[in-house]
Amino acid sequence: ELKVEQNPLFLSMQEGKNYTIYCNYSTTSDRLYWYRQDPGKSLESLFVLLSNGAVKQEGRLMASLDTKARLSTLHITAAVHDLSATYFCAVTTGNQFYFGTGTSLTVIP
């Protein structure tokens, strides 16, 4: 069974700072996703990464994928309070879909 690990699990950061969330997975995957979830809400799609070396950016968030290292990163630049949420990575492999444990991000003014 594929395992998807995120770290850190909890992240408290000040506004204006930069930080990176890491997503490691244990076996070869087909594609990797990043989602955001606000408390009590559903999942919002952020990025879909399809191939090794893929990099996508949207606003203050940038995601990258290294399939050889089985690692994806979600980099936050100059954090703002509105980015406070839980971030999940997820991978598909064959006919299965696995989510990471989630990273709860709190941005402090």
Add this chain to the structure above:
Amino acid sequence: KAGVTQTPRYLIKTRGQQVTLSCSPISGHRSVSWYQQTPGQGLQFLFEYFSETQRNKGNFPGRFSGRQFSNSRSEMNVSTLELGDSALYLCASSLEGWGTGELFFGEGSRLTVL
């Protein structure tokens, strides 16, 4: 463009009962997948339907079942409810399934089993 609609949003059942949850995908999307979210187990994949056929299935007992209709609307059913089935159940729709990339999630159905 209407999003993914899940009903009911909240429901309370007792152990041993059964429950049916509904999901209406975005118009034109043919794939619907279901997920369970709990504080202890996190997000887990239940199953995926495409054009009325179950295409993929997660590691859940047979008490969890689903189906998809010709209009792509999907239902999932949980029989003989257990306390551990209390969870947020999310469905997601996509044009062709995981292979095409983006999944769009509904707001979820929050099930409480007493």
